[in-house]
Amino acid sequence: MRKWTLPSALLLLSLLLLFADQGRKLQANAEADSDELVDPPKVEDKIGAVPNGLSTDSDVVKREAESISKRSIRSNAQKFEFQAEVSRLMDILINSLYSNKDIFLRELISNASDALDKIRFLSLTDKEILGEGDTAKLDIQIKLDKEKKILSIRDRGIGMTKEDLIKNLGTIAKSGTSAFVEKVQTSGDLNLIGQFGVGFYSVYLVADYVEVISKHNDDKQHVWESKADGAFAISEDTWNEPLGRGTEIRLHLRDEAGEYLEESKLKELVKKYSEFINFPIYLWASKEVDVEVPADEDDESSESSYEEESKDDDAEKSEDEEEKPKTKTVKETTYEWELLNDVKAIWLRNPKDVSDEEYTKFYHSLAKDFGDEKPLSWSHFNAEGDVEFKARVFISDEFDELLPKYLSFLKGLVDSDTLPLNVSREMLQQHSSLRTIKKKLIRKALDMIRKIADEDPDESTDKDKKDEVSSDNDEKKGQYAKFWNEFGKSIKLGIIEDATNRNRLAKLLRFETSKSEGKLTSLDQYISRMKSGQKDIFYITGTNKEQLEKSPFLERLRKKNFEVIYFTDPVDEYLMQYLMDYEDKKFQNVSKEGLKIGKDAKAKELKESFKDLTKWWKSALSSENVDDVKISNRLDNTPCVVVTSKFGWSANMERIMQSQTLSDANKQAYMRGKRVLEINPRHPIIKELRERVVKNPEDESVKHTAQLMYQTALFESGFLLNDPKDFASRIYDSVKSSLDINPEATVEEEEETEEVEAESDAKDGASADADADVKDEL
Numbered sequence: 001m002r003k004w005t006l007p008s009a010l011l012l013l014s015l016l017l018l019f020a021d022q023g024r025k026l027q028a029n030a031e032a033d034s035d036e037l038v039d040p041p042k043v044e045d046k047i048g049a050v051p052n053g054l055s056t057d058s059d060v061v062k063r064e065a066e067s068i069s070k071r072s073i074r075s076n077a078q079k080f081e082f083q084a085e086v087s088r089l090m091d092i093l094i095n096s097l098y099s100n101k102d103i104f105l106r107e108l109i110s111n112a113s114d115a116l117d118k119i120r121f122l123s124l125t126d127k128e129i130l131g132e133g134d135t136a137k138l139d140i141q142i143k144l145d146k147e148k149k150i151l152s153i154r155d156r157g158i159g160m161t162k163e164d165l166i167k168n169l170g171t172i173a174k175s176g177t178s179a180f181v182e183k184v185q186t187s188g189d190l191n192l193i194g195q196f197g198v199g200f201y202s203v204y205l206v207a208d209y210v211e212v213i214s215k216h217n218d219d220k221q222h223v224w225e226s227k228a229d230g231a232f233a234i235s236e237d238t239w240n241e242p243l244g245r246g247t248e249i250r251l252h253l254r255d256e257a258g259e260y261l262e263e264s265k266l267k268e269l270v271k272k273y274s275e276f277i278n279f280p281i282y283l284w285a286s287k288e289v290d291v292e293v294p295a296d297e298d299d300e301s302s303e304s305s306y307e308e309e310s311k312d313d314d315a316e317k318s319e320d321e322e323e324k325p326k327t328k329t330v331k332e333t334t335y336e337w338e339l340l341n342d343v344k345a346i347w348l349r350n351p352k353d354v355s356d357e358e359y360t361k362f363y364h365s366l367a368k369d370f371g372d373e374k375p376l377s378w379s380h381f382n383a384e385g386d387v388e389f390k391a392r393v394f395i396s397d398e399f400d401e402l403l404p405k406y407l408s409f410l411k412g413l414v415d416s417d418t419l420p421l422n423v424s425r426e427m428l429q430q431h432s433s434l435r436t437i438k439k440k441l442i443r444k445a446l447d448m449i450r451k452i453a454d455e456d457p458d459e460s461t462d463k464d465k466k467d468e469v470s471s472d473n474d475e476k477k478g479q480y481a482k483f484w485n486e487f488g489k490s491i492k493l494g495i496i497e498d499a500t501n502r503n504r505l506a507k508l509l510r511f512e513t514s515k516s517e518g519k520l521t522s523l524d525q526y527i528s529r530m531k532s533g534q535k536d537i538f539y540i541t542g543t544n545k546e547q548l549e550k551s552p553f554l555e556r557l558r559k560k561n562f563e564v565i566y567f568t569d570p571v572d573e574y575l576m577q578y579l580m581d582y583e584d585k586k587f588q589n590v591s592k593e594g595l596k597i598g599k600d601a602k603a604k605e606l607k608e609s610f611k612d613l614t615k616w617w618k619s620a621l622s623s624e625n626v627d628d629v630k631i632s633n634r635l636d637n638t639p640c641v642v643v644t645s646k647f648g649w650s651a652n653m654e655r656i657m658q659s660q661t662l663s664d665a666n667k668q669a670y671m672r673g674k675r676v677l678e679i680n681p682r683h684p685i686i687k688e689l690r691e692r693v694v695k696n697p698e699d700e701s702v703k704h705t706a707q708l709m710y711q712t713a714l715f716e717s718g719f720l721l722n723d724p725k726d727f728a729s730r731i732y733d734s735v736k737s738s739l740d741i742n743p744e745a746t747v748e749e750e751e752e753t754e755e756v757e758a759e760s761d762a763k764d765g766a767s768a769d770a771d772a773d774v775k776d777e778l
Helices: 058-068 084-094 103-123 162-171 174-187 190-196 199-205 255-261 263-273 297-308 311-315 356-367 425-429 432-455 463-472 479-497 502-506 523-528 545-549 552-559 570-578 603-609 611-620 651-658 684-695 700-716 724-738 752-777
Strands: 026-029 078-081 140-145 150-155 207-215 222-226 231-236 246-253 281-294 327-339 390-395 410-416 536-541 565-567 585-589 626-631 640-644 675-679
Touching (some): 103 140, 103 199, 103 246, 140 255, 140 263, 162 222, 246 255, 479 570, 565 570, 611 675, 640 700
Antiparallel strands (some): 026 410, 640 675
């Protein structure tokens, strides 16, 4: 969605569930490397049992003490230098004054979850890859050592080979690291670190020495270690407890990071950031329990007097009954694995049971967008039909395979039973079930976006209803405009790319018009205001609204009270090449041929009356590649304009194409529309020009005027002049004529003698200065 890189997030929540004969569970997560996941592992009954990886027997304690007794790189380790970008990032983190250092735990848990996702995905086709016993348990364990100031996070995920440790934690984070460093320098927000794939380095917000112990099925167990001094080291691990598989990260905390050795703090952070992680998260937590222990002698003597007074009770006891040993109850501290995230998967719950706060938290967890603002909207639905499915989709960054590129701001998770597991990614993309899910997801996404508009009071055309709704729910006021400003271009790209949903997407379009008074309006609202008998939707493209409002193409339309849409985004030119009609209404660019705004009773008469002028003018402009000269039905105060053919480029499109870096003028000539000069038969200049042409069609001054008028019309119509110098010269000639200056008059020549005298004076002055300097030295 920040990644959502944007301050306003739109959250689409769609729940999908596919039931098939094979009954296999698959989850698709757009952010993880794998798109398919199985059911989360169940929590073991004996949560107090200590797994081998983090056992606390004396041998393990001894080995761990040996490994952490010195905060120095082991001498037998292979040394490496961090990539420059990584070192730069670590310097920022180490010296950071950023107050929210809590994010380090969020990032480590997120990375652990990704590692577990990967091994679980591989286990779908190879069950043996998980191993046996504790190694097969997919969970995350957090353990702390207050004395040594060590915080450990352990997962049984896919693990890393030696090469993985080098690449993932030292040398190839260039693109993500550079992007994050640039973002931090502009915004100062370290909270975005997870969105750039470099979240691991957030450990240096709280630690000055870090060990990463990792075991991959294809390699031996290795240790990565670094003091964030520009280098790191890797060695084969022969002293730590074998992990079996997975990764354990040990943070040697700074003195000022002592709060992260408190169980309450860790529980708070897991609840805040990792509540919706799909794997169990355990904390090695302390617990006070009541224990019965033998009573000491002092306790027995203090009770003797009481026992003598209770003879009668003792007499009732059997003589041969053995006396029970005296005990007392005391408090003891024990440790066990405590489950921290026992929340049921939100997409499996009834939407009625999920609060707005839970939806927001889940979006933050999935999208790694931990900003303060809530998602703009969400939709939670069940889809039934040929394929039944549940899914959760959020508007954020990317969601490959299931959604098209124009909806790349969606992020989501799909839970499916019918998708095959033993096929390639390419074959999976063509699977019929996947196509069905994709089709329904797109429609649900578009319906959800449209719902934002329907619930926005600013989008209502009924003034009374608008006032009534706005007083009841101010939060929804202006929400669609907020969405449009962030994602409007994506909707336009969708109209270009997605012919199937083009009409649905067109309903989401917003723009300003000649009657919208600065507010956004929709095509449906435009159609509702169309004049009786109006068959076309009028629009014009240009650089900005202010320019379009003064366009000569709108003069007659404004006078006749027609509404015209303003398209000012460069992508609009491409958009309108695909959006040919809407609700049986054709689109008409008012700067092109074919404009119809009612019948003119005098049209034939005017055409005949100006026949000689139009024919003569076309001949006079033969060198300008003008296709025709016609009587215009769109002008009121302007004498003439230049329009293009209906299927060629507009003037605005020509400018856009010419501004392209690799534009080719020769190739562009094929796409340029034929230019037609339209004249205003009611304008006095045009009338006078007609009279002069009738009198003397060979008059050079008349030809000069006709050429100048065409160039002026070309410029005013938005075209670029091929020869600006010629245009300027004609303007100056006209100025001369208006000032009664002889056309043959030339510019006065500058006298060369003045320049010579000036040079001579300069030399004399320099000579005098030199003489004065010599005298001073003497």
